[in-house]
Amino acid sequence: MRCFCVLSALLMLINANGQVVLDADGPGNTYSLITSVLAPGYNPVEVPDCGHTSFGDHIDEVYDTDLNANVFRFHIHVTPDNDRCINFDRQRNEIKTYDQSPDNLLGVVGEKVIYKWKFKLSSGFQTSPNFTHLHQLKSVGGALSSMPMYTLTVRKSNPDRLELRYAETDTQITLAQTDLLPLVDVWLEVTEKIEYGISGTYEITIQNVSDGSILFSYATTNIVNWRPEADFVRPKWGIYRSLINAQDLRDETVRFANFSIEEVESLSLETASLNDTFVIFPNPSKNTIALKNIPQAATKIVLYTLDGRKVMEKATKNELEHVLDISALSKGTYLVKLLGDQVQQSKLVVVTD
Template structure:
């Protein structure tokens, strides 16, 4: 006989719908700056912060080319130890970045309460040399408020022993490192980044970076709850490119950082804490945790219209091709906690915690 079992206070983030997405892809048939501005800027405005003003003989410091590894067009962000600077305004650092800003379309700016997924690909050279002070390749910054000068999130490449990528964070002015990884994991490799942020005083943050050649996860981090809103901010916005200190020029060389497939996507209708009622089989997962396959015990999958999987940050993991009969292939997934959601039509009838080791 089927039993009604009540599951109380299960913490799970479930993305129910998508309200908007903005995508910027390279296209060598179009002018690079016009292409970037057509997506991230309103008409006749500019979101590019390049060192062209002091190095006009080089031309545009963001170019495009066809990449044989990705089999598509990509962006190239150029930076030269001499004479590039920061927009002819600061000369102790160099900046070549794209961003969204106050005049950008509303759907590329994050406001309090929104959850945004940022995705992109990037590649640094096999002999990339970072500064010991800072070399930023991505930031999330606030606009407005007393803390706007300090980015909430930074991906910083730093000369050290060994050189490393640092995930830096602050909700005020005191930035600290949440996690770091050996830079050799990134050198010479195309990687794909997925970053999900719930913006708010009680928000959440997660990031996963995969090597594209073999789908290996080389960096991940998640934190919830975490303060992801700087007091007084009007909105938050992303930046990508290369922004580095010139304090020790001898440590640096001319670089090209490649980027592809920028995506800004707002996700909505998130369940946070729910009391759920099971109206079906007493399904179990075995083995749990697993690094290969998970079997659904006591399950009749025909009783459900959809079976979905979400990671801890609430990002949906597509598993349609990974379910075979009553088994789910979890090989290749990052280590951590996942949630498997069973639905009849749009009604959630069962949630199971799945651990990947």
């Protein structure tokens, strides 16, 4: 009976992820408010304050008469703003989650997450021909961490446009785009849904708050939403723009409101482990890999190609550590699964020449 109660409590804990919201509450202490939600006790705010101390905080809060609510206001100035006094060919004013954030704000394999927020571009908004990013989902960990997975960006063109960009590895492509003008000087609500994994799903809609009309949408299935050696995926919001063509820019403010992160599906009891997830070392490798921290409930190790073809299966025999010979595998990325009655854990491994 006691075991059943413990398992029931564990099941409730695993699935009770809830929704985390960040709402403006009025002028003053804006950075503290953002920090208290996105990374309590740490620093999820990336602002150009250091190079422009005379202006003060580059994110503040104001009352918006269209929404009849307090909202966040992100400021960016062509000069002297830069990227945190680190990079001077670009400007960054963003908020984010990161490794110091609570676990339920970080996306991992097997989770389905809904991100929501509202934003408003000022009338006459000017954008760079290089990049002016408003939102990113960024993979953290591994060799590909510098390239965002998904990016919502605006770009100077004829006409100016909004683009949804995607990178499976280190090369970006445009998934969808639309004219920017209908998206300017109106409050927009974004709903972004993603399933993290090597065969994931992605969906985004942008609608006009005032009348509910959908101004932009895109959806796809069976897309790679995870990268080798990644630890988690985190969202970012704000203004991140290039200064290479500063003559095309002006001082801007972008308003944001009602940030929300909600994990709507996560590991069930059958796919959870009471132990820490296993690790693979070395990764990448060309000869052998060691699997450590194998849950005692795991009974076998199975390797799959990214298109789902099984290439190897080994029994674990209640081992906490197991060495696999992968020298016969072709170069590429494989999914390593630990399977058992009460465990199903997965990680990617890269096989080199």
